Amino acid sequence: MAFSRRCAVAICTAIFSSMQLSPAPPKLANHSREPGVTTAQEPVTPVPDAVITDAPKVRIGERLFGDYRLSHDNSRSCASCHDLRTNGAGVASHDVGLDGSSLPLNTPTIFNATLNFRLGWEGKLRTLEADIKASLENPQIMGTSIPEVLGKLNRDPGLRREFTLAYGRGPDAANVLDAIASFERTLVTPGSRFDRWLAGDAAALSAEELDGYRLFKSLGCASCHQGVSIGGNLFQRHGIFRPLASPQPEVLRVPGLRNVATTPPYFHDGSAPTLDDAVRKMGAAQLNSTLTDQQVSAIVAYLQTLTGRYRGTLVGASR
Template identity: 75%
Template sequence: MLGSLQLSPATSQSLVQPPESNSTVAEEPITPIPEPPAIDPLKIKLGERLFGDPRLSHDNSRSCSSCHDLRTNGASLKSQDVGIDGSSLPLNTPTIFNAALNFRFGWEGKLRTLESDAKAALENPEVMGVGISALAEKLGADPDMHREFMAAYGSGPDAKNVVDALASFERTLVTPGSRFDRWLEGDEAALSTEELDGYRLFKSLGCVSCHQGANVGGNLFERHGIFHPLASPKPEILRVPSLRNVATTPPYFHDGSAQTLDDAVRKMGLAQLNSTLTDQQVKAIVGYLQTLTGNYRGAPVGPSP
């Protein structure tokens, strides 16, 4: 989903204004992505190995990376990914990139920590369908895996440290270095005039009332479809998604019903702002959103092939 409830009036903004000064940048409602916390590199390495290990599913058929592709956008191109039983999952898979910066996890925000989110995915019969104690026993039977757990935790795999290793790795999956972050940090040449116009519209139209902070969202709940229907009516209340790397993560909304960013912006304007955005406004806002694409391990986050 691109966003949720916006209550600010849909005021227009001139598309020709001088760049903000550095003092104004310091007061912006969006902040650059912070550095990841200091974590034991052995735990990170182990978590990365687990993230790509199909043994985390009960039938050894899929790993976390099956739905969260770290080589591309941290998600997939599907409106709904397929469950372990072959059925469609009920909601679009959000990207794992920058998920650690969210205040709650999952579209409905029912989970409060990365650890609880990882545990829920492992135990969900539609996703991985594995008992964590049984998983720990399966991993412990692998001598190499057992040695890695001993090095990182001083003991073999168990229900707690399997989840902790996954969460430790996921906390490193941040994507700094976007052009917009460079602009926030004082590089006035990082954005074009049209991209700055798009950011001003993003603020003046009210989008920033829900999409703000380091993750450009992810820090409050809102109702969707305030003025007009937006997507599938259920769930009614959602955690506002992050817009980081949004240009790389189609399709959009919790049901994956918007196939392009242009379409998503138009629908959000009408459903949440009761505003029919002009082609010029949509182009400018999309241009701004494209500047939110950051880097993972030195390379720009890219769309799925």
């Protein structure tokens, strides 16, 4: 089955990036930006700094994010799967559920999740609050209920005092979810080298990294991976020409590529161990073509410039 160039870009995959392949290795760029092109014309925008409008609520949310009482058996917290000291996710293909079985999908990073239009691989949840509630009630993740969580938290006099000062009342269903979501909204990671380049620092990227970004646009990756998250705002199919990863779910939310170099393994089933492997598989599965080694190297080099900073430290620096 033949697909035109325009059609191939239109059906680009959900899992990593959409790529169209050129028949010959590209020439390396020898300039920081094409003549007449400004960052205002780029398909990607910088990650904004975190905006904290109510610090007491954020502090409570941060405390709850690491609170093991949010799980039924007090064995895990949000941070157990979303490790903020590393990449905001985990290092395994699948995290382990409360019953010891593997979770069905790879855990996405919580960093920059607030910038996405939907949450989770299948994009079923529209707000951080809804996502938090779903995780609490999922029998494999936290295995609890809102009433159970509230019973535990309200037995803590110090925490009740904090809630009363911040919300005018003790812990309840609405303010517990609001506090955690308020904290999660601060989990953005500005300051990547690519964002510095977007801001006008022509020396922030090397020639190979700039060439990788040129390929990222010209091959079609930016048709699905654009905006502030470099993705996270579309649903797409995967495995168009040949299988890419686990066949189900067939339609997924396009993941954002911020900090992608820190979040192996890749794809919804965690089946690609490295960026190099993920990029090569994307070319074959989505366009029935093979990227050259030079193309892969340049694209991976570009993707490595997307690592931002959380509280002044590069994401993944402590891994």
